[in-house]
Amino acid sequence: MFLATSVVAAVPLVAAPAAFAATDDVTWTVRTASNDLGADRTNFSYALNPGAHLDDGLVVANRGTEAVELDVYAADGYTTSTGAVDLRLAAEEPVGVGKWIVVPQHHVSVPAGQTVEVPFTIDIPADATPGDYAGGVVTSLTVADQTANVNVDRRLGIRAGIRVGGDLAPALALDDVGVDWDGGAVPFLFGDATVHYRLHNAGNVSLTADDTDAVAGPFGWGEVDATPGDAAPILLPGESWQRAVRVPAVAAMGMIWASVTASPTVTDASGSTTVLDPVVGSAMGWAVPWPLLVVLLLAIGAAVLGPRWVRTRRRRRQDAEDARVAEAVARSLAENAVPTAAAGRSS
Template sequence: MTRLPSLSRVAALALAAAVIAGGAWSAAPALAATDDVTWTVRTASNALGADRTNYSYALNPGAHLDDALVVANRGAEAVELDVYAADGYTTSTGALDLRIAGEQSVGVGAWVTVPQRHVTVPAGQTVEVPFAVDVPQNATPGDYAGGVVTSLTVADASANVNVDRRLGIRTGIRVGGDLAPALAVDDLRVGWDGGFVPFLFGDATVHYRLHNTGNVSLAAEEADAVTGPFGLARLDSAPDDAAPTLLPGESWERDVRVPAVAAMGVLIASVSATPIVTDAAGSISTLDPIEVSTFGWAIPWPLLLLVVLIVAGAVFGPRLLRERRRRAQQAEDERVAAAVERTLAEKERQLVE
């Protein structure tokens, strides 16, 4: 049986967590700091391998295999645990999480069967829990991620809730067939913000979404850039952190800030994403980069308004001044004419008398 590489960039694959109605996975070394978690889990040593950090299988549709989980109780009292399998998904923080017990699974959680769903592990003892993997005949080729989980539900009287403490081992299944890794860059847009004094430079934000449209888990190496018209004033950038490995169908949102971008009117943003794929033998390869671009506006509106006011003053100022002088002259002429008319009328009146 061929072992698969890890389907995530999460370094630790045996995971422990204390959660409420959920299941965030944390690295196994943190277990020592969790006083009320008294058990550990590991993979069984058998024909599939020894000292495995996770369960990784390469199977064809219709395949069956048997494996086991080893649970060790390092506490002073017996511990009663539920054991089940669940599908995995990537959270908004980039970590792998598992569906909680009772949620529907369609991949690993549905294909891994644990006959002994409830186990009691005596204090200081170790119990091996067997499970089976049965891949359906109609399973779609590609990568599937999940985990085999041990769970202890305890009541938290102070918070009046039940706390589900889970400790599990990541499980990856690659179903043989036509493997088609594919990555898309969607929803690309660029914005520009000049702040309070947007006369020369501002910050551009490039937004896009990495979307795994294939059937193989993959990562991506990203490179972003913004330029003015005709490639002027090019600024290269990249996200501050690496995107997680995405399971088939998953997406990852990106907002990349590019500082000190000149206000050049038209702003062109480009994104290059190179898919990174790990095959069943553990070899890493890259695919042709996906390159997309779009444009936005980098317009310093206050400066533009100031320019408009200056131009308007230059164009209309003299005209308004001439009109003001004309009206003043007209008013003066009318005043003089009225005075002359009054004077003549007065003289005529005197002659009549």
């Protein structure tokens, strides 16, 4: 796999496959050398045991009209946040493939229209741990961008994958599984759930995974399935890939359970793939329809307190009526008592 890129100052390298870079600053191409290891290889791929030694080479072709001066070095590989395989910058100290591949010729001058083969060696440490390692061989040209007042690093490289022999133990783990429910556009009925988790390569072999997600209520009621919108990349040993999968139209059932099923796939040295036993993870979350609860609480409050309020209001009205009648009777008696007292005095 060829890599073409532009790096400005400390911006990380972003790998993009290309046989030739479409830019005025990159006038050269790279390819694998033709030797006993093969001809027209698309990348460097090796299966070596600890302590092994190997010789190989990189061919640089100058398509421009002027000689090109290039730095050449080996670098470790890693998976970027976009899922692409990238190579570390020259300033980063290699610890794996970038250290095992030694390029004696650190600088090469390629005349216009000519090709130059750059040999390199591979030495696997005797105590190397079995498993998969990624890296590559890079050619680099640093040019000054007068407009932006920065140095721009143009790089072309070829990936190198090394599988060190020994006990291979592929393993996939699901870490930090969780689920959230947002209430959705119709809060009284349904909402969208989001299942969070990390696909973690816990073994020593590169792998990818097909993962599916499901969210259900108690006893599996209302289960809704979903799949991620994009496939998981190939993860090197120790790497992780963060997922946030949207599961639409999950009913508001108070409590919900999310389950994740991931089937890891491993590719062997011959290119054959093997699907391993699936890994399952789960988590519990809340799907509480708060607006509906408020309405229910108001309804319950009205059902419980309403009759009491009516009875109290009726009693108050009755008490007020009784008081009014008593006052009227008392007033009437008082009015009738005055003439009687006067008549008694006259007699």
